[in-house]
Amino acid sequence: MEIRKDVISLDSGKPGKITTIVAGIHGNEICGMKAFAKLIPNIKIIAGKVNFVYGNLRAIEKNVREIDVNLNRLFRPDDELTETEKSSYEYSRSQKLKKLFDQSDALLDIHSSRNENSVPFAIVAKQSFDIAQKMPFKIKSSGWDIVEPGGTDDYMNRQNKINICAECGYNLDPESIKRAQDIIKIFLKLMGNIDEDIKLYNGEQKLIHAYYIYHTKTNNFKLNKKFKDFEFIKKDTLIGIDGEEKIVASEDSYIIFALNKNQIGVEAFILGKKCLSEEK
Ligand SMILES: [Zn+2]
Incomplete structure (x- = not known):
């Protein structure tokens, strides 16, 4: 997939939250990027600003998960990274993304899976449980910033900001793309950036730590x-x-x-x- 611009910012010009949505942190997880293509031309931001961000640009262009290392382990302080990590292509991307995350009030990171039997779920920490509860997931899961530090979730948790990492299901399932769109809309609605009539999830949601x-x-x-x-x-x-x-x-x-x-x-x-x- 060719990306012309890595950040598309839609600014309402009115006060409100700065919300960042990122897709393609793993370059071959196309679900979030397909959802972007459908949503961006039609979305109306009524408050604050929304950044739609393409994560690992080179990996997206090559349709691979990563170029050198896993980008989603690099959102840690520099002194916790290895030399291999610091000399990778992904490191330069992480530096740019960190700046963007620092300017954001909330982050939604869209992932999908190469596994046909994958179960959609949300990776969340306590400050974002309420938001995740309104999204169409049967499972939300905490503790990932401890078992897998350096993810976008870890970075935002360290600042105690709202963030959700959404695992949307199998990459090639049209349902996953639809799910990603719904999740993005729900997130933006709850952040006050859009005012669309969207159905919030009110079913059961298990918490797995x-x-x-x-x-x-x-x-x-x-x-x-x-x-x-x-x-x-x-x-x-x-x-x-x-x-x-x-x-x-x-x-x-x-x-x-x-x-x-x-x-x-x-x-x-x-x-x-x-x-x-x-x-x-
Ligand atoms: Zn991923």
Whole structure:
């Protein structure tokens, strides 16, 4: 996809929140960008300003997830980054995006998945639970800024600003693009930027707290089976084999983003648990 301008700002000229919506932090997650193409020509901003932002420009142009490193791990202080990260193309992008996020009151980051069975969900922290509750997600999930620091969510959480990272479902499903559009509109409506007649979600929404991430110890991590995102697994379930070592669940959990890996030291799966209260 060719991008002519990396930031499209629509300013109402009236007081109100500065809201930033970003798509393509992972370049091949086209869902958010398709939603932008449908929304931007028709949207009317009545208060504040809205920035529509294309995240990883070069990766979007090449339709790949990233050029050098994962852009969504670079939104951390410089002294927490490796030399490889700091010399990457993505680092220069993160510097520009950080400035934009600093000027924003709220951020919505749109992602989608290459996995056909992916479950749409929202990554959120406490200050954004109320907003997420009105979006069409059956699951919201907290704790990601701890298990995967350096995401856009982590960056905004450190400033205690409203932010949601929306995982919209399978990339090639038209439903995902529709969902992304609805989510963007709901977010802008709740931020007061638009005044469209939009149905807010009022169904059930489970809170799953991500508490553990597994990094591979060898270059041969094989899952015991394919796991659906948020599939429930009992304590002691065999998740996979890392080299020779059996990796099992230490407690009853929901497993998320589980993938076979042939590299050492990379993220292989995340475990979450259900929270009954919304204290986390
Ligand atoms: Zn993504």
